[in-house]
Amino acid sequence: MNMNALVINCSPVKTGATAGIVKLVSEKLSSVYNTKSICIDDYDFKFCKGCRICHNTAECVMTDDIPLIMSEFEQADIIVSVSPSYWADIPGQFKAFIDRCTPWCNTHDPHLTISSGKKGYSIALRTGPGMKECERIIQSIEHFYGHLEIECCGKLGLCSVECRDDVEPRKDEITAFCEKIPACHC
Ligand SMILES: Cc1cc2nc3c(=O)[nH]c(=O)nc-3n(C[C@H](O)[C@H](O)[C@H](O)COP(=O)(O)O)c2cc1C
Known part of the structure:
Protein backbone atom coordinates (compact mmCIF):
# COMPACT_ATOMS: atom_id res chain seq x y z
CA MET A 1 0.00 0.00 0.00
CA ASN A 2 1.71 3.17 -1.12
CA MET A 3 -1.07 5.62 -1.93
CA ASN A 4 -1.91 8.34 0.54
CA ALA A 5 -5.26 9.85 1.46
CA LEU A 6 -5.73 13.12 3.31
CA VAL A 7 -9.08 13.71 5.02
CA VAL A 25 -14.18 8.21 6.07
CA SER A 26 -10.64 7.78 7.43
CA GLU A 27 -11.46 4.36 8.88
CA LYS A 28 -13.01 3.26 5.61
CA LEU A 29 -10.14 4.56 3.43
CA SER A 30 -7.42 3.21 5.70
CA SER A 31 -8.07 -0.32 4.42
CA VAL A 32 -6.70 0.77 1.03
CA TYR A 33 -4.82 4.03 1.58
CA ASN A 34 -2.27 5.31 4.06
CA THR A 35 -4.73 7.75 5.58
CA LYS A 36 -4.09 10.93 7.54
CA SER A 37 -6.73 13.25 8.92
CA ILE A 38 -6.19 16.85 9.90
CA CYS A 39 -8.42 19.61 11.26
CA ILE A 40 -8.24 23.15 9.96
CA ASP A 41 -8.19 24.25 13.61
CA ASP A 42 -4.91 22.38 14.22
CA TYR A 43 -3.11 25.13 12.32
CA ASP A 44 -2.26 28.72 13.03
CA PHE A 45 -2.45 31.10 10.09
CA LYS A 46 -3.39 34.66 9.33
CA PHE A 47 -5.95 36.11 6.92
CA CYS A 48 -4.92 36.94 3.36
CA LYS A 49 -4.41 40.72 3.12
CA GLY A 50 -5.14 40.81 -0.61
CA CYS A 51 -1.77 42.48 -1.31
CA ARG A 52 -1.32 40.39 -4.49
CA ILE A 53 2.48 40.32 -4.05
CA CYS A 54 2.25 36.55 -4.55
CA HIS A 55 0.86 37.18 -8.06
CA ASN A 56 4.37 38.29 -9.03
CA THR A 57 6.52 36.30 -6.64
CA ALA A 58 4.55 33.06 -6.03
CA GLU A 59 5.36 33.66 -2.38
CA CYS A 60 3.31 34.91 0.55
CA VAL A 61 4.77 37.71 2.65
CA MET A 62 3.43 36.04 5.81
CA THR A 63 5.09 33.19 7.68
CA ASP A 64 2.84 30.71 9.47
CA ASP A 65 1.39 27.20 9.14
CA ILE A 66 0.08 27.39 5.55
CA PRO A 67 3.14 25.56 4.09
CA LEU A 68 2.56 22.79 6.68
CA ILE A 69 -0.97 22.23 5.38
CA MET A 70 0.23 22.36 1.80
CA SER A 71 2.90 19.77 2.51
CA GLU A 72 0.05 17.46 3.62
CA PHE A 73 -1.63 18.16 0.25
CA GLU A 74 1.64 17.42 -1.54
CA GLN A 75 1.96 14.01 0.11
CA ALA A 76 -1.64 13.00 -0.63
CA ASP A 77 -2.85 11.16 -3.72
CA ILE A 78 -6.47 11.73 -2.78
CA ILE A 79 -7.89 14.57 -0.73
CA VAL A 80 -11.29 14.46 0.96
CA SER A 81 -12.53 17.81 2.30
CA VAL A 82 -15.41 17.56 4.77
CA SER A 83 -17.11 20.89 5.42
CA PRO A 84 -20.18 21.91 7.42
CA THR A 102 -3.43 32.24 -3.66
CA PRO A 103 0.32 31.59 -4.25
CA TRP A 104 -0.78 28.18 -5.61
CA CYS A 105 -3.63 29.56 -7.74
CA ASN A 106 -3.23 28.74 -11.45
CA THR A 107 -4.77 32.02 -12.66
CA HIS A 108 -1.49 33.91 -12.36
CA ASP A 109 2.12 33.24 -13.27
CA PRO A 110 4.39 32.54 -11.59
CA HIS A 111 2.53 30.36 -9.14
CA LEU A 112 3.44 27.49 -6.86
CA THR A 113 2.25 24.01 -7.80
CA ILE A 114 1.53 20.78 -6.01
CA SER A 115 2.36 17.68 -8.01
CA SER A 116 -0.18 16.67 -10.62
CA GLY A 117 -2.65 13.78 -10.62
CA LYS A 118 -4.30 14.39 -7.27
CA LYS A 119 -7.97 13.45 -6.91
CA GLY A 120 -10.34 15.55 -4.84
CA TYR A 121 -13.55 14.54 -3.08
CA ARG A 136 -22.99 25.55 -2.59
CA ILE A 137 -20.43 24.24 -0.09
CA ILE A 138 -19.33 21.58 -2.59
CA GLN A 139 -19.00 24.24 -5.30
CA SER A 140 -16.65 26.27 -3.09
CA ILE A 141 -14.47 23.22 -2.44
CA GLU A 142 -14.47 22.21 -6.11
CA HIS A 143 -13.61 25.77 -7.18
CA PHE A 144 -10.61 25.59 -4.87
CA TYR A 145 -9.60 22.14 -6.17
CA GLY A 146 -9.91 23.40 -9.75
CA HIS A 147 -7.43 26.25 -9.25
CA LEU A 148 -4.95 23.86 -7.63
CA GLU A 149 -5.49 21.44 -10.53
CA ILE A 150 -6.85 18.75 -8.23
CA GLU A 151 -9.32 16.67 -10.23
CA CYS A 152 -12.86 16.70 -8.77
CA CYS A 153 -13.88 13.04 -8.54
CA GLY A 154 -16.86 12.78 -6.20
CA LYS A 155 -19.18 14.61 -3.85
CA LEU A 156 -21.65 13.88 -1.08
CA GLY A 157 -24.20 16.20 0.56
CA LEU A 158 -25.65 15.32 3.96
CA CYS A 159 -28.66 17.32 5.18
CA SER A 160 -30.24 17.16 8.65
CA VAL A 161 -26.92 16.68 10.47
CA GLU A 162 -26.70 18.92 13.54
CA CYS A 163 -24.40 17.07 15.91
CA ARG A 164 -22.14 14.04 16.14
CA ASP A 165 -24.99 11.72 17.15
CA ASP A 166 -26.63 12.42 13.77
CA VAL A 167 -23.68 10.85 11.93
CA GLU A 168 -24.13 7.21 13.03
CA PRO A 169 -27.56 6.84 11.30
CA ARG A 170 -25.91 8.11 8.06
CA LYS A 171 -23.11 5.55 8.21
CA ASP A 172 -24.43 3.57 5.22
CA GLU A 173 -24.55 6.66 2.97
CA ILE A 174 -21.03 7.65 3.98
CA THR A 175 -19.72 4.10 3.55
CA ALA A 176 -21.35 3.84 0.09
CA PHE A 177 -19.63 7.11 -0.88
CA CYS A 178 -16.25 5.81 0.30
CA GLU A 179 -16.73 2.57 -1.58
CA LYS A 180 -16.99 4.56 -4.82
CA ILE A 181 -13.49 5.94 -4.24
CA PRO A 182 -11.26 3.60 -6.26
CA ALA A 183 -8.66 1.64 -4.31
CA CYS A 184 -6.10 2.79 -6.86
CA HIS A 185 -6.33 5.89 -9.02
CA CYS A 186 -3.46 4.74 -11.26
C1 LIG B 1 -21.87 29.31 13.17
C2 LIG B 1 -22.75 28.24 12.61
C3 LIG B 1 -23.53 28.53 11.50
C4 LIG B 1 -24.36 27.54 10.94
N1 LIG B 1 -25.11 27.85 9.84
C5 LIG B 1 -25.86 26.89 9.26
C6 LIG B 1 -26.61 27.18 8.09
O1 LIG B 1 -26.59 28.27 7.55
N2 LIG B 1 -27.35 26.18 7.54
C7 LIG B 1 -27.42 24.93 8.10
O2 LIG B 1 -28.11 24.07 7.57
N3 LIG B 1 -26.69 24.64 9.20
C8 LIG B 1 -25.93 25.58 9.79
N4 LIG B 1 -25.17 25.29 10.91
C9 LIG B 1 -25.22 23.92 11.45
C10 LIG B 1 -24.01 23.09 11.04
O3 LIG B 1 -23.87 23.01 9.64
C11 LIG B 1 -24.17 21.66 11.61
O4 LIG B 1 -24.46 21.71 12.99
C12 LIG B 1 -22.96 20.82 11.40
O5 LIG B 1 -23.28 19.51 11.80
C13 LIG B 1 -21.82 21.37 12.25
O6 LIG B 1 -20.76 20.52 12.26
P1 LIG B 1 -19.50 20.82 13.24
O7 LIG B 1 -20.03 20.88 14.65
O8 LIG B 1 -18.59 19.69 13.01
O9 LIG B 1 -18.89 22.13 12.84
C14 LIG B 1 -24.39 26.25 11.51
C15 LIG B 1 -23.58 25.97 12.64
C16 LIG B 1 -22.77 26.95 13.18
C17 LIG B 1 -21.91 26.63 14.38
Missing part, protein backbone atom coordinates in the same frame (compact mmCIF):
# COMPACT_ATOMS: atom_id res chain seq x y z
CA ILE A 8 -9.65 17.30 6.17
CA ASN A 9 -12.02 18.45 8.88
CA CYS A 10 -12.86 21.90 7.51
CA SER A 11 -14.81 22.78 10.67
CA PRO A 12 -13.15 24.44 13.65
CA VAL A 13 -14.94 21.88 15.89
CA LYS A 14 -12.63 18.95 16.57
CA THR A 15 -15.24 16.68 18.17
CA GLY A 16 -18.44 17.49 16.25
CA ALA A 17 -20.41 16.04 13.35
CA THR A 18 -17.74 16.92 10.79
CA ALA A 19 -15.11 15.19 12.94
CA GLY A 20 -17.40 12.15 13.15
CA ILE A 21 -17.65 11.98 9.34
CA VAL A 22 -13.89 12.48 8.99
CA LYS A 23 -13.35 9.55 11.38
CA LEU A 24 -15.72 7.27 9.44
CA SER A 85 -22.40 24.77 6.39
CA TYR A 86 -21.87 27.87 8.49
CA TRP A 87 -24.36 30.53 7.40
CA ALA A 88 -24.91 28.68 4.13
CA ASP A 89 -21.21 28.71 3.30
CA ILE A 90 -17.93 27.10 4.30
CA PRO A 91 -16.63 28.00 7.80
CA GLY A 92 -14.50 31.15 7.99
CA GLN A 93 -11.40 29.21 9.04
CA PHE A 94 -11.58 27.08 5.88
CA LYS A 95 -12.24 30.13 3.70
CA ALA A 96 -9.27 31.90 5.30
CA PHE A 97 -7.11 28.89 4.40
CA ILE A 98 -8.33 28.88 0.79
CA ASP A 99 -7.62 32.62 0.45
CA ARG A 100 -4.07 31.98 1.65
CA CYS A 101 -3.60 29.40 -1.12
CA SER A 122 -16.00 16.83 -1.29
CA ILE A 123 -18.45 16.16 1.54
CA ALA A 124 -20.83 18.88 2.78
CA LEU A 125 -23.11 18.67 5.80
CA ARG A 126 -25.75 20.92 7.26
CA THR A 127 -28.55 20.97 9.81
CA GLY A 128 -31.25 22.22 7.45
CA PRO A 129 -33.18 20.04 4.99
CA GLY A 130 -32.29 21.37 1.50
CA MET A 131 -29.50 19.91 -0.65
CA LYS A 132 -28.98 23.23 -2.49
CA GLU A 133 -26.97 24.60 0.43
CA CYS A 134 -24.76 21.48 0.42
CA GLU A 135 -24.21 22.02 -3.31
Whole structure:
Protein backbone atom coordinates (compact mmCIF):
# COMPACT_ATOMS: atom_id res chain seq x y z
CA MET A 1 0.00 0.00 0.00
CA ASN A 2 1.71 3.17 -1.12
CA MET A 3 -1.07 5.62 -1.93
CA ASN A 4 -1.91 8.34 0.54
CA ALA A 5 -5.26 9.85 1.46
CA LEU A 6 -5.73 13.12 3.31
CA VAL A 7 -9.08 13.71 5.02
CA ILE A 8 -9.65 17.30 6.17
CA ASN A 9 -12.02 18.45 8.88
CA CYS A 10 -12.86 21.90 7.51
CA SER A 11 -14.81 22.78 10.67
CA PRO A 12 -13.15 24.44 13.65
CA VAL A 13 -14.94 21.88 15.89
CA LYS A 14 -12.63 18.95 16.57
CA THR A 15 -15.24 16.68 18.17
CA GLY A 16 -18.44 17.49 16.25
CA ALA A 17 -20.41 16.04 13.35
CA THR A 18 -17.74 16.92 10.79
CA ALA A 19 -15.11 15.19 12.94
CA GLY A 20 -17.40 12.15 13.15
CA ILE A 21 -17.65 11.98 9.34
CA VAL A 22 -13.89 12.48 8.99
CA LYS A 23 -13.35 9.55 11.38
CA LEU A 24 -15.72 7.27 9.44
CA VAL A 25 -14.18 8.21 6.07
CA SER A 26 -10.64 7.78 7.43
CA GLU A 27 -11.46 4.36 8.88
CA LYS A 28 -13.01 3.26 5.61
CA LEU A 29 -10.14 4.56 3.43
CA SER A 30 -7.42 3.21 5.70
CA SER A 31 -8.07 -0.32 4.42
CA VAL A 32 -6.70 0.77 1.03
CA TYR A 33 -4.82 4.03 1.58
CA ASN A 34 -2.27 5.31 4.06
CA THR A 35 -4.73 7.75 5.58
CA LYS A 36 -4.09 10.93 7.54
CA SER A 37 -6.73 13.25 8.92
CA ILE A 38 -6.19 16.85 9.90
CA CYS A 39 -8.42 19.61 11.26
CA ILE A 40 -8.24 23.15 9.96
CA ASP A 41 -8.19 24.25 13.61
CA ASP A 42 -4.91 22.38 14.22
CA TYR A 43 -3.11 25.13 12.32
CA ASP A 44 -2.26 28.72 13.03
CA PHE A 45 -2.45 31.10 10.09
CA LYS A 46 -3.39 34.66 9.33
CA PHE A 47 -5.95 36.11 6.92
CA CYS A 48 -4.92 36.94 3.36
CA LYS A 49 -4.41 40.72 3.12
CA GLY A 50 -5.14 40.81 -0.61
CA CYS A 51 -1.77 42.48 -1.31
CA ARG A 52 -1.32 40.39 -4.49
CA ILE A 53 2.48 40.32 -4.05
CA CYS A 54 2.25 36.55 -4.55
CA HIS A 55 0.86 37.18 -8.06
CA ASN A 56 4.37 38.29 -9.03
CA THR A 57 6.52 36.30 -6.64
CA ALA A 58 4.55 33.06 -6.03
CA GLU A 59 5.36 33.66 -2.38
CA CYS A 60 3.31 34.91 0.55
CA VAL A 61 4.77 37.71 2.65
CA MET A 62 3.43 36.04 5.81
CA THR A 63 5.09 33.19 7.68
CA ASP A 64 2.84 30.71 9.47
CA ASP A 65 1.39 27.20 9.14
CA ILE A 66 0.08 27.39 5.55
CA PRO A 67 3.14 25.56 4.09
CA LEU A 68 2.56 22.79 6.68
CA ILE A 69 -0.97 22.23 5.38
CA MET A 70 0.23 22.36 1.80
CA SER A 71 2.90 19.77 2.51
CA GLU A 72 0.05 17.46 3.62
CA PHE A 73 -1.63 18.16 0.25
CA GLU A 74 1.64 17.42 -1.54
CA GLN A 75 1.96 14.01 0.11
CA ALA A 76 -1.64 13.00 -0.63
CA ASP A 77 -2.85 11.16 -3.72
CA ILE A 78 -6.47 11.73 -2.78
CA ILE A 79 -7.89 14.57 -0.73
CA VAL A 80 -11.29 14.46 0.96
CA SER A 81 -12.53 17.81 2.30
CA VAL A 82 -15.41 17.56 4.77
CA SER A 83 -17.11 20.89 5.42
CA PRO A 84 -20.18 21.91 7.42
CA SER A 85 -22.40 24.77 6.39
CA TYR A 86 -21.87 27.87 8.49
CA TRP A 87 -24.36 30.53 7.40
CA ALA A 88 -24.91 28.68 4.13
CA ASP A 89 -21.21 28.71 3.30
CA ILE A 90 -17.93 27.10 4.30
CA PRO A 91 -16.63 28.00 7.80
CA GLY A 92 -14.50 31.15 7.99
CA GLN A 93 -11.40 29.21 9.04
CA PHE A 94 -11.58 27.08 5.88
CA LYS A 95 -12.24 30.13 3.70
CA ALA A 96 -9.27 31.90 5.30
CA PHE A 97 -7.11 28.89 4.40
CA ILE A 98 -8.33 28.88 0.79
CA ASP A 99 -7.62 32.62 0.45
CA ARG A 100 -4.07 31.98 1.65
CA CYS A 101 -3.60 29.40 -1.12
CA THR A 102 -3.43 32.24 -3.66
CA PRO A 103 0.32 31.59 -4.25
CA TRP A 104 -0.78 28.18 -5.61
CA CYS A 105 -3.63 29.56 -7.74
CA ASN A 106 -3.23 28.74 -11.45
CA THR A 107 -4.77 32.02 -12.66
CA HIS A 108 -1.49 33.91 -12.36
CA ASP A 109 2.12 33.24 -13.27
CA PRO A 110 4.39 32.54 -11.59
CA HIS A 111 2.53 30.36 -9.14
CA LEU A 112 3.44 27.49 -6.86
CA THR A 113 2.25 24.01 -7.80
CA ILE A 114 1.53 20.78 -6.01
CA SER A 115 2.36 17.68 -8.01
CA SER A 116 -0.18 16.67 -10.62
CA GLY A 117 -2.65 13.78 -10.62
CA LYS A 118 -4.30 14.39 -7.27
CA LYS A 119 -7.97 13.45 -6.91
CA GLY A 120 -10.34 15.55 -4.84
CA TYR A 121 -13.55 14.54 -3.08
CA SER A 122 -16.00 16.83 -1.29
CA ILE A 123 -18.45 16.16 1.54
CA ALA A 124 -20.83 18.88 2.78
CA LEU A 125 -23.11 18.67 5.80
CA ARG A 126 -25.75 20.92 7.26
CA THR A 127 -28.55 20.97 9.81
CA GLY A 128 -31.25 22.22 7.45
CA PRO A 129 -33.18 20.04 4.99
CA GLY A 130 -32.29 21.37 1.50
CA MET A 131 -29.50 19.91 -0.65
CA LYS A 132 -28.98 23.23 -2.49
CA GLU A 133 -26.97 24.60 0.43
CA CYS A 134 -24.76 21.48 0.42
CA GLU A 135 -24.21 22.02 -3.31
CA ARG A 136 -22.99 25.55 -2.59
CA ILE A 137 -20.43 24.24 -0.09
CA ILE A 138 -19.33 21.58 -2.59
CA GLN A 139 -19.00 24.24 -5.30
CA SER A 140 -16.65 26.27 -3.09
CA ILE A 141 -14.47 23.22 -2.44
CA GLU A 142 -14.47 22.21 -6.11
CA HIS A 143 -13.61 25.77 -7.18
CA PHE A 144 -10.61 25.59 -4.87
CA TYR A 145 -9.60 22.14 -6.17
CA GLY A 146 -9.91 23.40 -9.75
CA HIS A 147 -7.43 26.25 -9.25
CA LEU A 148 -4.95 23.86 -7.63
CA GLU A 149 -5.49 21.44 -10.53
CA ILE A 150 -6.85 18.75 -8.23
CA GLU A 151 -9.32 16.67 -10.23
CA CYS A 152 -12.86 16.70 -8.77
CA CYS A 153 -13.88 13.04 -8.54
CA GLY A 154 -16.86 12.78 -6.20
CA LYS A 155 -19.18 14.61 -3.85
CA LEU A 156 -21.65 13.88 -1.08
CA GLY A 157 -24.20 16.20 0.56
CA LEU A 158 -25.65 15.32 3.96
CA CYS A 159 -28.66 17.32 5.18
CA SER A 160 -30.24 17.16 8.65
CA VAL A 161 -26.92 16.68 10.47
CA GLU A 162 -26.70 18.92 13.54
CA CYS A 163 -24.40 17.07 15.91
CA ARG A 164 -22.14 14.04 16.14
CA ASP A 165 -24.99 11.72 17.15
CA ASP A 166 -26.63 12.42 13.77
CA VAL A 167 -23.68 10.85 11.93
CA GLU A 168 -24.13 7.21 13.03
CA PRO A 169 -27.56 6.84 11.30
CA ARG A 170 -25.91 8.11 8.06
CA LYS A 171 -23.11 5.55 8.21
CA ASP A 172 -24.43 3.57 5.22
CA GLU A 173 -24.55 6.66 2.97
CA ILE A 174 -21.03 7.65 3.98
CA THR A 175 -19.72 4.10 3.55
CA ALA A 176 -21.35 3.84 0.09
CA PHE A 177 -19.63 7.11 -0.88
CA CYS A 178 -16.25 5.81 0.30
CA GLU A 179 -16.73 2.57 -1.58
CA LYS A 180 -16.99 4.56 -4.82
CA ILE A 181 -13.49 5.94 -4.24
CA PRO A 182 -11.26 3.60 -6.26
CA ALA A 183 -8.66 1.64 -4.31
CA CYS A 184 -6.10 2.79 -6.86
CA HIS A 185 -6.33 5.89 -9.02
CA CYS A 186 -3.46 4.74 -11.26
C1 LIG B 1 -21.87 29.31 13.17
C2 LIG B 1 -22.75 28.24 12.61
C3 LIG B 1 -23.53 28.53 11.50
C4 LIG B 1 -24.36 27.54 10.94
N1 LIG B 1 -25.11 27.85 9.84
C5 LIG B 1 -25.86 26.89 9.26
C6 LIG B 1 -26.61 27.18 8.09
O1 LIG B 1 -26.59 28.27 7.55
N2 LIG B 1 -27.35 26.18 7.54
C7 LIG B 1 -27.42 24.93 8.10
O2 LIG B 1 -28.11 24.07 7.57
N3 LIG B 1 -26.69 24.64 9.20
C8 LIG B 1 -25.93 25.58 9.79
N4 LIG B 1 -25.17 25.29 10.91
C9 LIG B 1 -25.22 23.92 11.45
C10 LIG B 1 -24.01 23.09 11.04
O3 LIG B 1 -23.87 23.01 9.64
C11 LIG B 1 -24.17 21.66 11.61
O4 LIG B 1 -24.46 21.71 12.99
C12 LIG B 1 -22.96 20.82 11.40
O5 LIG B 1 -23.28 19.51 11.80
C13 LIG B 1 -21.82 21.37 12.25
O6 LIG B 1 -20.76 20.52 12.26
P1 LIG B 1 -19.50 20.82 13.24
O7 LIG B 1 -20.03 20.88 14.65
O8 LIG B 1 -18.59 19.69 13.01
O9 LIG B 1 -18.89 22.13 12.84
C14 LIG B 1 -24.39 26.25 11.51
C15 LIG B 1 -23.58 25.97 12.64
C16 LIG B 1 -22.77 26.95 13.18
C17 LIG B 1 -21.91 26.63 14.38
